[in-house]
Amino acid sequence: xxxxxxxxxRPTVCGVEELRRRRxxxxxxxxxxxxxxxxxxxxxxxxxxxxxxxxxxxxxxxGETEVQQFLRQAQQGTEEKEREGALVSLRxxxxxxxxxxxxxxxxxxxxxxxxxxxxxxxLLQLEAARCLHxxxxxxxxxxxxxxxxxxxxxLTYLSGHSSDFIELCLYTLGNLxxxxxxxxxQLLPQxxxxxxxxxxxxxxxxxxxxxxxxxxxxxxxxxxxxxxxxSILASTLPQHMLQMLxxxxxxxxxxxxxFAWCLHYIICSQVSNPLLIGHGALxxxxxxxxxLAGAVQKTEDAGLELLACPVLRCLSNLLTEAAVETVGGQxxxxxxxxxxxLFILLQFFFQKQPSLLPxxxxxxxxxxxxxxxxxxxxxxxxxxEPLLQxxxxxxxxxxxxxxxxxxxxxxxxxxCQRLWPGPLLPALLHTLAFSDTxxxxxxxxxLHLLFLxxxxxxxxFLQQSGLQALERHQEEAQLQDRVYALQQTALxx
Amino acid sequence: MQLPPALCARLAAGPGAxxxxxxxxxxxxxxxxxxxxxxxxxxxREHQFFEDGDVQRHLYLQDVIMQxxxxxxxxxxxAFACQVAGCCQxxxxxxxxxxxxxxxHGNVCSFCKRAFPSGHLLDAHILEWHDSLFQILSERxxxxxxxxxxxxxxxxxxxxxxxHMVRMHLYPADFRFDKPKKSRSPASAEAPGDxxxxxxxxxxxxxxxxxxxxxxxxxxxxxxxxRIPSTxxxxxxxxxxxxxxxxxxxxx
Numbered sequence: 198x199x200x201x202x203x204x205x206x207r208p209t210v211c212g213v214e215e216l217r218r219r220r221x222x223x224x225x226x227x228x229x230x231x232x233x234x235x236x237x238x239x240x241x242x243x244x245x246x247x248x249x250x251x252x253x254x255x256x257x258x259x260g261e262t263e264v265q266q267f268l269r270q271a272q273q274g275t276e277e278k279e280r281e282g283a284l285v286s287l288r289x290x291x292x293x294x295x296x297x298x299x300x301x302x303x304x305x306x307x308x309x310x311x312x313x314x315x316x317x318x319x320l321l322q323l324e325a326a327r328c329l330h331x332x333x334x335x336x337x338x339x340x341x342x343x344x345x346x347x348x349x350x351x352l353t354y355l356s357g358h359s360s361d362f363i364e365l366c367l368y369t370l371g372n373l374x375x376x377x378x379x380x381x382x383q384l385l386p387q388x389x390x391x392x393x394x395x396x397x398x399x400x401x402x403x404x405x406x407x408x409x410x411x412x413x414x415x416x417x418x419x420x421x422x423x424x425x426x427x428s429i430l431a432s433t434l435p436q437h438m439l440q441m442l443x444x445x446x447x448x449x450x451x452x453x454x455x456f457a458w459c460l461h462y463i464i465c466s467q468v469s470n471p472l473l474i475g476h477g478a479l480x481x482x483x484x485x486x487x488x489l490a491g492a493v494q495k496t497e498d499a500g501l502e503l504l505a506c507p508v509l510r511c512l513s514n515l516l517t518e519a520a521v522e523t524v525g526g527q528x529x530x531x532x533x534x535x536x537x538x539l540f541i542l543l544q545f546f547f548q549k550q551p552s553l554l555p556x557x558x559x560x561x562x563x564x565x566x567x568x569x570x571x572x573x574x575x576x577x578x579x580x581x582e583p584l585l586q587x588x589x590x591x592x593x594x595x596x597x598x599x600x601x602x603x604x605x606x607x608x609x610x611x612x613c614q615r616l617w618p619g620p621l622l623p624a625l626l627h628t629l630a631f632s633d634t635x636x637x638x639x640x641x642x643x644l645h646l647l648f649l650x651x652x653x654x655x656x657x658f659l660q661q662s663g664l665q666a667l668e669r670h671q672e673e674a675q676l677q678d679r680v681y682a683l684q685q686t687a688l689x690x
Numbered sequence: 691m692q693l694p695p696a697l698c699a700r701l702a703a704g705p706g707a708x709x710x711x712x713x714x715x716x717x718x719x720x721x722x723x724x725x726x727x728x729x730x731x732x733x734x735r736e737h738q739f740f741e742d743g744d745v746q747r748h749l750y751l752q753d754v755i756m757q758x759x760x761x762x763x764x765x766x767x768x769a770f771a772c773q774v775a776g777c778c779q780x781x782x783x784x785x786x787x788x789x790x791x792x793x794x795h796g797n798v799c800s801f802c803k804r805a806f807p808s809g810h811l812l813d814a815h816i817l818e819w820h821d822s823l824f825q826i827l828s829e830r831x832x833x834x835x836x837x838x839x840x841x842x843x844x845x846x847x848x849x850x851x852x853x854h855m856v857r858m859h860l861y862p863a864d865f866r867f868d869k870p871k872k873s874r875s876p877a878s879a880e881a882p883g884d885x886x887x888x889x890x891x892x893x894x895x896x897x898x899x900x901x902x903x904x905x906x907x908x909x910x911x912x913x914x915x916x917r918i919p920s921t922x923x924x925x926x927x928x929x930x931x932x933x934x935x936x937x938x939x940x941x942x
Contacts (some may be wrong), residue, residue: 354807356809358797362789465734466734490701506743533706534705537698544691552743562731566729573709578700586692682724
């Protein structure tokens with residue numbers, strides 16, 4: 198998947214610095230949009246880069262007469278090449294929002310385009326589909342809604358055989374889905390779910406990737422938990438999605454990325470997660486995690502985090518389901534290789550993508566919270582020290598690391614004995630020097646557990662100026678009760 | 691971040707785990723003012739915790755979408771003709787030929803040579819147009835199946851089925867792959883006002899002259915300039931192919 202994408206990259210004229218600057222801008226825009234809960238908007242999907250002239254010259258905006266002329270030529274021209282050429286010119290013009298507006302305002306234009314889309318002229322059909330695809334990129338929902346007459350045909354063509362054409366239809370549908378609730382409201386009764394369930398059996402990787410994209414857009418819709426996810430869960434789609442995520446020679450990273458995100462949107466909506474557990478989601482995702490950790494060691498491939506992120510999220514959220522215990526899911530995951538794999542991924546994030554460390558630690562928390570087995574694995578695999586090395590990364594990461602350590606310590610003396618002596622106490626003395634209240638608070642909780650189950654630690658704590666470290670926080674409202682309690686324990690011990 | 695050297699080996703080895711250490715909790719552990727409780731955490735869809743990962747995902751999607759919109763350069767090959775009997779379309783790119791083949795020759799009715807976009811629609815067509823048993827049975831029971839994948843409703847007439855598809859499935863009333871089977875009387879021609887439609891079906895219906903008079907002789911333009919076999923259409927209008935067999939001699 199990765200090499201195919203790179204092969205289709207347009208050669209750009211701008212340099213590395215310019216690319217980096219643009220990427221930072223895009224990232225800032227996305228971050229802002231997410232905070233406003235607008236991340237699913239089309240305008241963020243299509244990055245405007247008019248300077249990149251992939252096809253030679255920048256297309257001109259077309260006026261009403263020109264649009265009409267091209268449509269007439271396409272419909273009634275005498276030479277095949279002429280008709281195709283007219284549609285190509287129209288498509289280029291449709292890259293401009295102004296032309297898109299002109300097109301949709303022109304009476305009969307969509308009707309003509311749909312007529313060409315459903316014609317028996319294969320190449321005209323393809324070019325008409327490309328025009329529709331261009332329209333689907335619009336940032337205006339009015340343009341997306343103008344495409345409504347075409348949707349039943351796009352769905353019909355999903356059960357065809359021409360893989361390039363199906364791929365195009367899927368990306369077009371995905372774009373339309375993102376932009377307009379009116380489109381989604383029409384697509385569901387038109388049978389998009391059964392159409393996708395049939396199409397997902399295609400052997401073509403490009404089709405599957407496109408399908409995953411379209412499905413992920415459908416699942417991100419605001420109304421998805423109530424209106425869309427139940428029918429998806431009732432179809433055969435979940436089983437097929439999980440099949441695409443099974444590690445092995447047939448696993449395609451690009452396809453897996455799309456379906457992993459689809460699964461994440463389904464799972465975090467919490468509609469019916471036990472159903473997914475029943476389909477073996479925990480087992481599949483657990484094996485995939487192991488596979489990812491193996492891949493991370495072998496290749497410098499930037500991009501594995503795109504798959505790792507949703508897999509971690511799915512596993513973490515699924516582990517909170519009560520069904521995990523009953524189906525024996527925990528048993529499947531009692532395998533300590535899961536912990537080993539997770540730490541290998543944590544190291545990978547540490548080096549390549551530190552912003553994903555919290556997500557990895559989230560899974561570690563959910564694995565260790567109620568599991569003596571996994572807590573023991575962390576100890577027996579000597580993973581406490583690497584865990585402590587993550588403390589300086591950020592406050593969020595510190596709190597999570599300390600929480601995982603609390604998960605271990607709260608299990609009693611057998612566990613605390615393995616936590617001390619060692620690097621833990623010095624690390625705690627260090628975090629007590631932080632100013633962040635939550636970090637300090639979590640440190641205090643851990644200290645409390647350590648003192649309770651491993652009283653010898655108290656002496657060493659005192660010797661290493663622990664009391665002074667505590668004193669610093671005795672005025673802090675959220676901390677003072679616990680500080681006082683610890684001071685008492687230390688002085689009495 | 692330094693991992694213990696044995697870790698990679700552990701990953702490569704088989705499944706398993708050490709015997710868990712015994713758990714022994716003291717009630718004082720959770721006593722006030724301390725409040726730590728070990729619990730798995732769940733994050734819902736819109737939680738801010740997901741911000742970083744979501745942003746990465748969308749940056750990736752932006753790149754993908756940009757690249758999908760690019761029309762790839764087609765590798766050209768020496769021109770060759772479609773080998774299907776009666777079709778002399780010429781191509782210089784394999785992708786074009788593949789698409790042509792699937793569109794025109796893929797799901798073709800062997801009775802009337804109409805082409806359909808999917809096997810599902812072809813099956814429905816053959817049943818409803820060419821199966822005499824179907825006609826007999828449909829007088830007594832609901833036989834017209836809804837064309838939407840996954841819908842199992844059946845209807846007495848194709849008209850009822852169309853109404854269902856329009857009302858329940860929000861399909862267009864002039865859905866091109868659900869034309870009712872026409873009787874041969876000229877009076878039953880379709881509304882001529884459809885600007886998007888090719889007029890060949892109707893033209894053939896009303897006057898059995900060849901299409902030369904029609905402004906938009908639809909179907910494919912051949913480089914070899916033979917007239918299009920009149921049996922190539924797309925599920926529209928009447929059964930031209932049955933009308934006048936003498937036209938067939940003019941096909942290529």
